Amino acid sequence: xxxxxxxxxxxxxxxxxxxxxxxxxxxxxxxxxxxxxxxxxxxxxxxxxxxxxxxxxxxxxxxxxxxxxxxxxxxxxxxxxxxxxxxxxxxxxxxxxxxxxxxxxxxxxxxxxxxxxxxxxxxxxxxxxxxxxxxxxxxxxxxxxxxxxxxxxxxxxxxxxxxxxxxxxxxxxxxxxxxxxxxxxxxxxxxxxxxxxxxxxxxxxxxxxxxxxxxxxxxxxxxxxxxxxxxxxxxxxxxxxxxxxxxxxxxxxxxxxxxxxxxxxxxxxxxxxxxxxxxxxxxxxxxxxxxxxxxxxxxxxxxxxxxxxxxxxxxxxxxxxxxxxxxxxxxxxxxxxxxxxxxxxxxxxxxxxxxxxxxxxxxxxxxxxxxxxxxxxxxxxxxxxxxxxxxxxxxxxxxxxxxxxxxxxxxxxxxxxxxxxxxxxxxxxxxxxxxxxxxxxxxxxxxxxxxxxxxxxx
Numbered sequence: 001x002x003x004x005x006x007x008x009x010x011x012x013x014x015x016x017x018x019x020x021x022x023x024x025x026x027x028x029x030x031x032x033x034x035x036x037x038x039x040x041x042x043x044x045x046x047x048x049x050x051x052x053x054x055x056x057x058x059x060x061x062x063x064x065x066x067x068x069x070x071x072x073x074x075x076x077x078x079x080x081x082x083x084x085x086x087x088x089x090x091x092x093x094x095x096x097x098x099x100x101x102x103x104x105x106x107x108x109x110x111x112x113x114x115x116x117x118x119x120x121x122x123x124x125x126x127x128x129x130x131x132x133x134x135x136x137x138x139x140x141x142x143x144x145x146x147x148x149x150x151x152x153x154x155x156x157x158x159x160x161x162x163x164x165x166x167x168x169x170x171x172x173x174x175x176x177x178x179x180x181x182x183x184x185x186x187x188x189x190x191x192x193x194x195x196x197x198x199x200x201x202x203x204x205x206x207x208x209x210x211x212x213x214x215x216x217x218x219x220x221x222x223x224x225x226x227x228x229x230x231x232x233x234x235x236x237x238x239x240x241x242x243x244x245x246x247x248x249x250x251x252x253x254x255x256x257x258x259x260x261x262x263x264x265x266x267x268x269x270x271x272x273x274x275x276x277x278x279x280x281x282x283x284x285x286x287x288x289x290x291x292x293x294x295x296x297x298x299x300x301x302x303x304x305x306x307x308x309x310x311x312x313x314x315x316x317x318x319x320x321x322x323x324x325x326x327x328x329x330x331x332x333x334x335x336x337x338x339x340x341x342x343x344x345x346x347x348x349x350x351x352x353x354x355x356x357x358x359x360x361x362x363x364x365x366x367x368x369x370x371x372x373x374x375x376x377x378x379x380x381x382x383x384x385x386x387x388x389x390x391x392x393x394x395x396x397x398x399x400x401x402x403x404x405x406x407x408x409x410x411x412x413x414x415x416x417x418x419x420x421x422x423x424x425x426x427x428x429x430x431x432x433x434x435x436x437x438x439x440x441x442x443x444x445x446x447x448x449x450x451x452x453x454x455x456x457x458x
Contacts, residue, residue: 010375015051166260365423
């Protein structure tokens with residue numbers, strides 16, 4: 001969770017900054033190439049929540065919070081779906097498959113909040129479509145929170161579009177006309193939810209920045225997780241299995257689903273095929289929708305017997321006392337038990353020792369840094385040091401192109417160093433750039449370990 005990428009330290013720094021200043025930044029303050037430019041802090045509130053967990057319990061608290069978010073997501077999906085179809089065993093297995101699909105994104109990042117909020121949103125929309133009692137103010141209230149935690153709040157609007165599309169389809173093409181009140185309610189929710197999404201530090205710019213980022217072909221091609229999933233890799237086989245189950249249900253048993261549910265599965269399924277980054281959303285949506293189409297499984301005798309055994313086992317742990325007690329015990333074990341030192345920033349992944357050296361030997365001038373280390377360096381050295389690049393700053397591709405030119409040693413790569421007046425660099429010790437600077441008489445080695453090397457310009 002902690003060492004797959006360098007995003008978490010950046011989110012922790014954002015949370016620390018907001019708590020100390022009382023306001024999210026709307027101008028770039030962390031990366032000097034973009035310093036002073038307009039900045040949209042999509043995930044500032046997630047940073048605050050993560051930093052509070054870090055402040056009280058260290059990195060164990062961050063991992064504990066992430067685990068609670070993941071567990072809560074699939075618990076509420078199962079709880080809702082199993083009460084609708086009473087096919088508890090198959091519902092459990094489907095939800096478990098959905099969890100496995102999302103597991104490739106089990107990282108301490110704000111999208112874990114989006115998974116939980118998407119599950120809540122789906123349940124509320126399904127209750128609304130079934131004319132069950134629900135307070136309409138809940139939708140804009142959740143969007144207000146969601147829109148300041150993660151940019152994937154747009155998935156809530158995609159769910160709304162699916163239900164509005166389903167209502168329109170039924171109204172024009174179905175003999176059983178849907179209620180006009182339901183249609184009007186969906187429009188009202190959409191309007192007020194959109195207005196709630198504008199309540200953020202950047203207003204309408206938040207929508208514009210997401211659109212510009214998603215339409216930037218250069219950045220999309222450079223980020224591994226935005227590419228289509230590679231089904232030759234083992235980690236994407238659960239996603240393939242869930243897609244095949246969804247296609248089977250939609251084609252063979254489509255009468256078991258409403259048009260809205262069909263739009264949901266088709267839309268989010270297509271999104272997961274276009275970009276592996278969306279697989280965690282499909283892992284939440286597909287099990288929830290498919291479970292509403294499970295009917296008559298218990299009429300098969302062997303499955304009926306297993307279902308009865310499963311139901312009896314579940315009845316013995318019904319209620320919330322055991323679950324809460326288990327969570328508390330495991331949490332205490334993580335915090336003060338023998339596992340408490342497991343959750344650390346890995347010195348073989350991040351420049352832990354090099355940054356400690358920099359704290360004692362602060363350099364002057366501008367740095368060039370490895371992309372994945374940007375957040376870690378900022379968390380420990382900002383505001384004395386601003387980075388060249390990190391994972392949250394570049395939404396245009398301008399700096400990423402220059403960074404790519406340097407680390408791949410393209411022609412005139414050293415002009416980037418001159419243009420930005422870079423006087424020192426912290427980079428992986430065995431990288432091509434490290435080799436190039438080692439052979440350049442203008443640069444000297446100031447520090448080196450098995451992970452990082454620091455160069456100073458003479």
